[in-house]
Amino acid sequence: MLLENKHVAIVGGGMGGLLLARLLQLHNIKVKVYERDLNADVRVQGSPLDLHEDSGLLAMSKADLLDEFYKNVRPNASKARIVDQNFELKFDEHAIIETSSQEISNSNSDSLQDISKPRPEIDRSNLRTVLLNSLLPENIVWDSHFLSMEKENEGWRLFFNNGKNVYADLVIGADGANSKIRPYINNQKPIYSGITMIEGTIYNAKENAPKLFEFSKGGKVLAFGKEQTIMYGTKGDGSLLFLLSSKIPENWILENNLDFKDNAQIFDWFKKVYQDWSPKWHELFVSNELFFIPRPQYCFPQNQTWETQENITVIGDAAHRMPPFAGKGANLAMLDALELSDFLTNNEFLDLKTALSHFEKRMLERAAEALENTLKNGEQLHAANALEKLLSIFNKTAKS
Ligand SMILES: Cc1cc2nc3c(=O)[nH]c(=O)nc-3n(C[C@H](O)[C@H](O)[C@H](O)COP(=O)(O)OP(=O)(O)OC[C@H]3O[C@@H](n4cnc5c(N)ncnc54)[C@H](O)[C@@H]3O)c2cc1C
Numbered sequence: 001m002l003l004e005n006k007h008v009a010i011v012g013g014g015m016g017g018l019l020l021a022r023l024l025q026l027h028n029i030k031v032k033v034y035e036r037d038l039n040a041d042v043r044v045q046g047s048p049l050d051l052h053e054d055s056g057l058l059a060m061s062k063a064d065l066l067d068e069f070y071k072n073v074r075p076n077a078s079k080a081r082i083v084d085q086n087f088e089l090k091f092d093e094h095a096i097i098e099t100s101s102q103e104i105s106n107s108n109s110d111s112l113q114d115i116s117k118p119r120p121e122i123d124r125s126n127l128r129t130v131l132l133n134s135l136l137p138e139n140i141v142w143d144s145h146f147l148s149m150e151k152e153n154e155g156w157r158l159f160f161n162n163g164k165n166v167y168a169d170l171v172i173g174a175d176g177a178n179s180k181i182r183p184y185i186n187n188q189k190p191i192y193s194g195i196t197m198i199e200g201t202i203y204n205a206k207e208n209a210p211k212l213f214e215f216s217k218g219g220k221v222l223a224f225g226k227e228q229t230i231m232y233g234t235k236g237d238g239s240l241l242f243l244l245s246s247k248i249p250e251n252w253i254l255e256n257n258l259d260f261k262d263n264a265q266i267f268d269w270f271k272k273v274y275q276d277w278s279p280k281w282h283e284l285f286v287s288n289e290l291f292f293i294p295r296p297q298y299c300f301p302q303n304q305t306w307e308t309q310e311n312i313t314v315i316g317d318a319a320h321r322m323p324p325f326a327g328k329g330a331n332l333a334m335l336d337a338l339e340l341s342d343f344l345t346n347n348e349f350l351d352l353k354t355a356l357s358h359f360e361k362r363m364l365e366r367a368a369e370a371l372e373n374t375l376k377n378g379e380q381l382h383a384a385n386a387l388e389k390l391l392s393i394f395n396k397t398a399k400s
Pocket of ligand 1: 175
């Protein structure tokens with residue numbers, strides 16, 4: 001057994017890191033997750049996630065967590081309503097009775113079809129809670145912001161900003177898009193995709209954005225026009241999360257001197273840039289319980305490779321950061337966790353380095369394919385004919 005009497009440190013307790021810890025814990029491996037959040041109650045931001053059969057759901061099943069997952073799924077959350085920029089309803093998935101995901105996956109080969117597949121959707125914070133509850137409390141170490149590490153004996157000594165340090169025989173970076181572990185493996189910088197998203201969250205949306213809240217019917221609303229998109233959906237905590245997405249230069253935030261804490265300024269920017277869109281969209285900006293996060297979208301190079309080391313690797317966004325246009329990032333992180341745990345415990349490899357090398361090869365091939373689909377989707381979702389294209393795909397899916 002490759003990990004017998006070895007200590008494994010997973011840096012980052014997102015979907016990838018927590019699931020990997022759970023899977024290793026099932027094999028009685030000495031594993032700890034070091035997470036920078038102060039505790040489990042720190043509010044987890046972010047859009048809901050739909051899990052895919054061949055990745056996220058498969059991994060949850062192998063972790064023996066599928067029942068817990070389904071207890072937390074929000075049935076209507078994955079249903080979409082498609083509108084144009086004037087808020088005219090063009091397609092309504094709530095009106096469709098039932099579809100078969102198998103038929104749909106065979107129905108055409110367009111990568112955008114992924115968006116139209118019905119998949120169980122869960123709020124990110126609930127998925128995180130399911131994963132956290134599956135871990136022994138001592139296997140997650142909060143308030144551990146990783147700063148650096150240095151080689152020691154066969155492994156690494158890790159240093160955290162709380163002044164503590166620990167030794168680990170194997171380090172796994174699951175610390176997301178701006179990973180501090182990744183530079184110990186690969187120094188290639190991420191590339192700007194050409195698209196920036198602005199994420200807004202409205203708390204208590206029933207009160208603060210009543211018309212938009214009601215229109216969503218607990219699902220998603222997708223709007224396309226003039227090479228711009230608006231997508232929004234409600235979450236189980238009553239908030240509404242929206243994404244404004246358009247093709248803009250990498251440094252436009254700096255050049256425009258935009259302050260994302262100044263909601264009035266962002267509203268003015270919206271009225272200028274989305275000037276052809278109906279004023280019905282203005283309800284997104286009027287509440288005081290609203291905050292923004294700018295999200296310029298980057299990816300690591302599609303053909304990236306690196307030389308495998310024997311006691312360190314990365315998974316999830318730390319390994320293959322990409323924009324969310326195919327909704328695959330979290331699913332890939334979970335599949336990485338599943339495959340890495342399998343390679344580390346299946347006794348098929350003579351040494352750690354060989355196991356990691358096989359894992360990294362497959363992970364990078366998988367990620368390259370996902371990135372290709374993602375970038376293609378990004379182009380199509382921001383094309384002049386995006387609405388027509390999406391409608392044809394959703395209509396085809398609904399009929400199959
Ligand atoms: C708007 C948007 C929508 C998305 N929609 C989808 C979707 O529908 N489906 C999908 O599959 N994916 C989606 N994604 C992508 C998905 O969110 C990511 O791919 C996924 O979260 C990656 O998981 P991860 O575990 O690798 O990293 P993360 O989820 O980013 O977790 C990293 C963890 O590491 C911690 N951390 C970071 N730095 C340190 C440090 N120095 N020390 C200790 N801890 C640290 C963080 O606090 C965090 O808990 C979306 C992304 C965005 C931005």
